[in-house]
Amino acid sequence: MPRSRSLRLLPLLTLTACISGPTTPTGQVPSTPVEIAPPAGTEWYRHAxxxxxxxxxxxxxxGDGKGDLPGLISRLDYLNDGDPSTTTDLGVDAxxxxxxxxxxxxxxxxxxxYERINPDYGTLEDFERLCAxxxxxxxxxxxxLVINHSSSQHxxxxxxxxxxxxAKRDWYQWRDNNPGWKQPWDAYSTTQTWHARNGAYYYGVFWGGMPDLNFKTPAVxxxxxxxxxxxxxxxxxxxRLDAARYLIETGSGTGQADTPETHAFWKEFAAHVRQVKPDAVLVGxxxxxxxxxxxxxGSTDKMPGGDxxxxxxxxxxxxxxxSGIQRGNATGIAAKLAEMARVYPAGVADAPFLTNHDHVRIATQLGGARxxxxxxxxxxxxxxxxxxxxxGEEVGLANGTTNNDEAKRTPMPWDASSSGGFSTSAPWFSFAPGRESANVAAQTSTSSSLLSRYRDLLRVRQSSAALERGGLTLxxxxxxxxxxxxFLRTLADERVLVVHNLSDSSATAGPFNLAESTAEPLFTDSGATYLSEGSSAGRVILPARSTGIWRLR
Incomplete structure (x- = not known):
């Protein structure tokens, strides 16, 4: 796709928010624009x-009611069919x-x-076939990769x-008595982290069934x-490295997380992984x-993106x-982006997400509000x-009806049938409510569905180098x-303006003082409009909860 001409930012950037409905106070734009640099390095994972x-x-x-690796293989075309000309796959990269x-x-x-696939999921050969x-x-x-701890049955x-x-006594941490350390992520925790066994105590920060490995031991x-x-x-x-900040302890409290020894090991581990497979990724x-x-x-002095x-x-x-989506106010998001710009090393790649397996699902947190x-x-x-x-986020999958972690990890609803297209027998855990509409089959061919939006946005992202791996001006x-x-997403001579309306009212954003700009729509919700105001400014009008993305030339 042809890249746009260079777009010069005028020295002074201004922004006001005008809305229909009640007047809303507006914060102050920083005198110096917030800038996040593009990720350094060309590895695939920096923009996947x-x-x-x-x-x-x-x-x-x-048919045993449990998902497995052969089942995942059978659904790969849903995730990415390998053909960039098709639009029926989701289009993810990894x-x-x-x-x-x-x-x-x-x-x-x-x-x-650590070298055997869970028999519920298949075999090592199944994993190799999945990768192929x-x-x-x-x-x-x-x-x-869960190496902070093992099972107590290991x-x-x-x-x-x-x-x-x-001979493996020092592979775990043992004491003759209980030091009384509590879990470090809760200042008011009363949960013990040292557990009795055979007349001594071992350290397990999460619970006794998952004793922490001792990474002070070279053999470990x-x-x-x-x-x-x-x-x-x-x-x-x-x-993906589970519980990465709790690896090596030097004492109770602050000594249980983020220690210099933990950082030193991850640098050692990262160097080893790069030596084995130079483009392999580690996610903390x-x-x-x-x-x-x-x-x-880590340090970016010798390793672009950090060592x-x-x-x-x-x-x-x-x-x-x-929070910003729920409150209809974007300044908290903007403040967090500004903090990242201040404290993250220049040129590192962020890993944003909405929820994961430890969170109440986004559809439940937002009450299913489309x-x-x-x-x-x-x-x-x-x-x-x-x-x-x-x-499941892409179809609006909600939490299950229980309060345990299983409710955050319910079976994927492929269709609205009693089996959900997941299994020919009862699933290992009940489906989440709402799957009559929150399923793949119901949304695949509907252009206005949430699934279609994810697909469309992924393709727009992949069609623009600036969106995929560019920097940001807030x-x-x-x-x-x-x-x-x-914000403006930038890479080389490509500039893409992105504006989101997080409110339930129509909103106007701008004027944006952008020199030499005409706007080519890349993705615009119905009613989203870019209004040029001369050669150096533009204003954006957005209906409620809508987005506009324009390449500026």
């Missing part, structure tokens, strides 16, 4: 769109598989064998617990690197404030996006970085109230 899959809930192939290793639990975060079929379509596959721990003189470090190399050799393209789960997340990129974890989930931005779900999709797929979708104020979020 990822899709998180809970294999148990995606597609059953053998899959993140929640834990698939052998485990006694339904969720798999307590591993008993995904790669044939241009899809990458990353695995949930042979390593069984041996470690057997005797104080066990080498084993983790060997396991990573094993799966990279089987076709994996990288790893560091559920913490923005300033803490920023440290997990530690090249992608890190942006939990604070997810919270602000959902306009708000439309906003959520539009925001996620137009911000910089590598966005992550949680399976136009929205970072305080007060603004019904619209407006």
């Amino acid at each position: 769109v990822f899709y998180e899959v809970f294999v148990r809930s995606f597609q059953d192939s053998n 899959l993140w598989l929640m834990p698939i290793f052998d485990s006694p639990s339904y969720h798999g975060y307590d591993v008993v064998d 079929e995904a790669h044939r379509r241009g899809l990458r596959v990353i695995l949930d 042979p390593w721990f069984v041996e470690s617990a057997s005797s104080s003189t066990s 470090r080498e084993e983790a690197k060997r396991i990573a190399a094993f799966w990279l050799g089987k076709g994996a393209d990288g790893f 789960e560091n559920w913490s404030p923005t300033s803490s997340i920023a440290t997990y990129y 530690e974890l090249p992608l890190n989930f942006n939990f604070p931005l997810a919270e602000q996006m959902i 306009g708000q779900l439309v906003n959520a999709a539009s925001l996620l797929l137009t911000l910089p970085g590598s966005p992550f979708l949680y399976y 136009f929205t104020p970072t305080s007060g109230n603004s019904l619209t979020l407006a």
Whole structure:
């Protein structure tokens, strides 16, 4: 696609928000525009769109009511059929598989064998076939690698617990007495993290069934690197790193998270992974404030994009996006983008998302409100970085009716039949309510459906280098109230203006002082209008909960 001519920004950028209906106070635009640089480096993962899959809930192939790897293979064409000329696939670039290793639990975060596929899901040969079929379509596959802890049933721990003189005693942390540490993510926690076994106490920050591995022990470090190399050799393209900030403890409280020793190991691990497979990705789960997340990129002095974890989930931005959509006010999102611009190392790639397997689903949080779900999709797929979708978000899948984590991970509804197109027998867990309309078949051929919006936005994103891997210039104020979020996405000579209306009223954004600009619509909801006001300014009119995307020339 031809790229636009260079667009010069005038020295002074101004923004006002005008709305129909009650007058709303407007925040102040920073005198210096907020700028986020394009990601450095050319690796595929710095601009890919990822899709998180809970294999148990995606597609059953053998009628046991549990999803499996052959079932996932049978649905790959839904995710990406490998043909850019078709429009029936979702169009994502990569899959993140929640834990698939052998485990006694339904969720798999307590591993008993790091080299064996959970028998519910299939075999190692099934995994290799999945990678081959995904790669044939241009899809990458990353695995949930859970090495902060193992299952208490893992042979390593069984041996470690057997005797104080066990050869693997120091593979886990043991004390003669209970130091009384609490869980570090809750200042008011009363939950114990040291657990009694055979006359001693071992450390398990989450619970006693998941004892923490001791990464101060060189043999543990080498084993983790060997396991990573094993799966990279089987076709994996990288790893999502569970509980990455809790790896190495130096004491209670602040010594249980984000320690220098933890950062040092991830740098060591990242260097090893790059050596084995140079374009493999590591994605950190560091559920913490923005300033803490920023440290997990490591140093950019010698490694573009950072020498530690090249992608890190942006939990604070997810919270602000959902809050802004609910309140109809974009300034919280703008403030979070401004904070990222200040504290993230220049040139790193963000990993934005809406919800994942640990959250109440976005459709439930937003009460199923279509306009708000439309906003959520539009925001996620137009911000910089590598966005992550949680399976079912694209059809508005809600939470189940229980209060446990299983309700966040219910079976994927492929159609409205009693089986949901998921299995020929009763599913392992009940479907979420609302699947009569929140299913793939009902939305596939409907141009106004949520699924169609995700597909359309993904294709628009992939058609524009600026949207896919460009930087950002923010136009929205970072305080007060603004019904619209407006920003410019830029790469080389391509400039794309994006404006979202997060309110239930029509809104006008601008004027934007942009020199030499004419606007080519890339994606506009009905009624979304760009009004040119001479050679150097433009104004945007947006109906409620709508989006407009224009390439400026």
